Amino acid sequence: MLLPSVQRGLRIGAIAFAILTYLVLVGLPLRLGDLALPILAGAMALFFWLALRGGKSKQDVFNRQPALLFTAGLSGGLTAGLLIAALLAVFVNLTSSGVRLQPIFDKMTPPNLAALYGVAPGAIVGGELSPLAWLQQALLLTVASGVGAALVLVERWARGRPTPRISALRWIPLLLPIALFLFVLWLGMPGVTFGGNNRGTIRLLAAMVTIGAGILALRAAHPGRERQLLSLLYLAGVAYLPFTLDQFQNSVLGIVFIFVMMGLGLNIVVGFAGLLDLGYVAFFAIGAYMYAFLSAPFSSPWLSAQLQSLGIPANAPLLSFWMALPITMLAGWIGGVLLGIPVLRLRGDYLAIVTLGFGEIIRLFMLNLAELTNGPRGLLNIAPPYLFGYNLGNPRDIFILGLIGSAVIAFSAYRLDNSRLGRAWIAMREDQDVAQATGVNLVRTKLLAFAIGALFAALAGQLYAARQTNIFPENFSLFVSIDALSLVIVGGMGSIPGVVLGALALKGLPEVLRGVDEYRIVTFAALLVTMMIVRPEGIIPSTRRRRELHEEAEPVVGEDVPSVLERLAPELKSDNPDGGKK
């Protein structure tokens, strides 16, 4: 039994080494500075914990015998430590013998090299890796792995104990958002010096956490009067937020809620109807450009020439923000239908690629049709919204408009989800053929999904254009689609509150953590893959999705798809374990 556990340790150690090498190569220790050692050691301890405990299904012998657990853990830590020390030694020797690493590895400039040893402070003595450094590395990682193994034991001990149930405790999560909200208010009071220079950032973060906690608390509340009261309270709090936050905080939350609007639209297409759309940015762009044409026709050479030939002065907006609203919505609707018609017959991944192609085509047209769109120079001086002569273009009012827009769209999406059309979407998502057989008009249902989703994106686009006042083709790259899609997925496909949480996590947090902006997309990407493996249903799953994704694991081989009945009512399956499977 000892040998297999050592083997397992070697495997875990090799993976730990790969992770550490990756982190060193992307320059993370450099960025973390003095904190590199504790953070990396902590991360490694967490990694060893996760690696040693195994998945739920792997209740193997190692987890039951502490001795074997520690053998595996410590041998893993030792392996990783020795390997990373060897790697550092190679780097040091190469540098001291005059080889420049920087042309290959971007982060390996000589001054940075020292910082990269954040894993082992004092490791370089006179240009050479000190012999002690080997020991240090090995020891450090062995300790981390020991902590990881101990965590496994602690976790098991904690799970073995009965959890206390006190009914009063239930109120703590429900009242937490209120406490957070008061904290936000307190931070904004004059004379409060808490947090020093970071007070603004802390306040923004607290405001975002408040919104997120509010949403989670509402889900934990009992349905009925309790939930209604709480939601009224929370809504009032959120509505008050724009008036107490400063310009920067409002502008960050403004963009977050523009993405909420967009995400809610995409949620209809992807989450409700199950049509994976990778070119969703096209509709966002259509909305933004449509409003820009109506509001700043003078920016577009072709349009201003046309207007002049018609005798209309082109140096002023054609329509106000409010008058333009129905036109952008119509443009989005038409765009959605136009995309929808050709792809009616496509499903799944084919659809994804074609929509991606559409998104790129729209962007390339914006870039190359310089006569109409002014090309890469963009459309400038777009008018902000006005209400009774009052300019609503400042961050606070844009945030409020974003909140109102999100609320309207969320309400519509909620009503749609529970309508006949919403059920038709879900039926179509589950199984097109069965849906058609039960009388769902596929053409109409699909086109409506595309059109309604596109309409919401166009609305978001118009608000975005009004917020930016200048728009350029690069504002509408594939990454906007990917951002929108990730926030829908992270929040939970088909879940309306999930979209808000996803937008806060994916659009809001990076703004707060400006320093790690460089690592934003990589983190995203890793999160996306991990999420798919660990929790494909998202942070706040819609009930149906969760059932769908967490039925008993299907056999690895074979393609037999469970019937619709099984998916909608998994409990039926337990009566007849073999029923429905081929």
Added chain:
Amino acid sequence: MRGLGVLILALVAWRVVTVGLAEGYPATFWMSQLINGLVLGGVYALVALGYTLVYGILLMINFAHGDVMMIGGFTGFFALQFFMALGWLQGPAALVALALILIVAAGMFGSVLTGVTLERVAYRPLRGAPRLVPLISAIGASLFLQYSVLLIFGVSPRVYQKPALIEGGFRAGGVFVPYTGLIIFVTSLFLMLMLYLIVQRTKLGRAMRAVAEDKGTAALMGIDVDRVIVFTFILGSALAGAAGVMLGFHNTVVKFNSGFIPGLKAFTAAVLGGIGNIPGAMVGALLLGVIEAIGPSALGIPTEYKDIIAFTVLVLILIFRPSGLLGEVVSEKRA
């Protein structure tokens, strides 16, 4: 629907004829464009085969395949630097040839390593999950590869320097043929032949075909499905790695996102030929390369719209003939 397709085809043909008559380019111009197209098509074919192989077996689009190719391009670049430092590339022709082969092999190795890791980490845990799940995972993997390369190797593009021996070209009937173009085309044909032999003549190839046909039955016949899938990824990534190196020599630069557009185009090629169909991918890729090279001048539109042509072809094919040129209908049935 069919009538509409014929109409579009007729419109395009009419446009091509009128532009051709109006512009009156010499025949040699068309020939050299055709050669460009075939060279590019050969590279696309290698990448397209990777998409087709994986799709044939897992019914999933390996969205990160273009980035696997890009990693091959990077590995090949470092191998090139290495041999240049050794002085092999200034040496006699045999040494240069050996070095070039080793460079391509290095690119293949880098890609294979990436592809196999990808399969193990991002795809294998998702076997049997609903189909959107692995696709999203693949999108994540693609972004992860691109931006990791950006972080590790930096933004600045790496420039491939051709050894003096394969610089330049020769004239055949008034048409200039660059040496690199010829080498790329011949190498890709050779690799495709190798792939064909592996798939058709070896035991593992037979296992691959069996798994593509029916995973369950194949497993019952004693085939280790996981192993076959890993083998498929190895084959596809190796071809992509070679393509990455050759694309590096052809475009002279590689950077973190230089796999994205070629990957998309190779996917288009695979769909054009009928995804899951090996000869189809080759035919589709050569066709797409030629369309892309000749298209802008034949249609009389600026070359900036080159990418739009490829995407439009993809959209039109999927709408009017989702099965591709040589394929069976999969976009609806199995999707």
